[in-house]
Amino acid sequence: MxxxxxxxxxxxxxxVTTAKIMAKHEMLSYDEAKRAKKEANFITxxxxxxxxxxxxxxxxxxxxxxxxxxxxxxxxxxxxxxLEFTWIDLKGNKRTDKKKIK
Amino acid sequence: MNRRKFLGLGLGLGAAAILTPxxxxxxxxxxxxxxxxxxPKSHTVNDAMTELFGTSTTTDSKExxxxxxxxxxNGAVVPLAISSKLxxxxxxxxQDANPESLVSVYTVPANxxxxxxxxxxxxxxxxxxxxxxxxxxxxxxxQLVKVTAGGCGG
Numbered sequence: 001m002x003x004x005x006x007x008x009x010x011x012x013x014x015x016v017t018t019a020k021i022m023a024k025h026e027m028l029s030y031d032e033a034k035r036a037k038k039e040a041n042f043i044t045x046x047x048x049x050x051x052x053x054x055x056x057x058x059x060x061x062x063x064x065x066x067x068x069x070x071x072x073x074x075x076x077x078x079x080x081x082x083l084e085f086t087w088i089d090l091k092g093n094k095r096t097d098k099k100k101i102k
Numbered sequence: 103m104n105r106r107k108f109l110g111l112g113l114g115l116g117a118a119a120i121l122t123p124x125x126x127x128x129x130x131x132x133x134x135x136x137x138x139x140x141x142p143k144s145h146t147v148n149d150a151m152t153e154l155f156g157t158s159t160t161t162d163s164k165e166x167x168x169x170x171x172x173x174x175x176n177g178a179v180v181p182l183a184i185s186s187k188l189x190x191x192x193x194x195x196x197q198d199a200n201p202e203s204l205v206s207v208y209t210v211p212a213n214x215x216x217x218x219x220x221x222x223x224x225x226x227x228x229x230x231x232x233x234x235x236x237x238x239x240x241x242x243x244x245q246l247v248k249v250t251a252g253g254c255g256g
Contacts, residue, residue: 009123016215027223029200029223030201031201031225053211053213054209054211054214055211055214056207056208056211057208057209057211058206058207058209058212059206059207060205060206060207061202061204061205061206061222062202062206063197063200063202063205063222063223064206064220064221064222064223065178065180065221065222065223066177066178067217067221068221069220069221070218070219070220071217071218071219071220072214072217072218072219073214073215073217074211074213074214074215075213075214075215076213
């Protein structure tokens, strides 16, 4: 399956970076997949890093909404650095996208 | 889907998860605490919580802030906001509307702030519970969300 680019917005203000990310993914739960006669597939793990340091990490289930939107905050002088966001789904697909923190 | 099939599916998925190489350094709770996500122990909030944290005893705390709509018109998109000033290490989100209760587990990094937003699906009206682990203690907050149209098509 071709994966789609995640939409990332990250902004630092007074040492706190706020990131808003929308991952493009169908997030088919088992029930939904059965109804649609497709295979269930959903993001199981998301991680965000700045300079290789983990700033966000979550293990997720099938009950996140379609094209899951997540928002989180972290500390540090991160202006101009790159935020690297990766997700992995049930089938082992992996997608990493990068965006500069404003 | 009947129970037998469901469990069989869980086992198959488990095998696939083990084969996936662990390229990321941090904890993936789906691998370390898989039983909390799927299988016979994942259906109720208490069971899943026990599988994840080792206990289901939590303290209701005002320090755990959960923002959820009282009435969700569309169960496919229920926005949640979680924030806390606790120095928590793990944040977990549960609900009792779907076949499995655990939605998401966050590991709070050293420079992280507990201020998360996410959107979840809820098949029917249910209670959303957020648990934050600080030290050995579990703090929680929960809220009832009324769903008028099911998110899992139910």
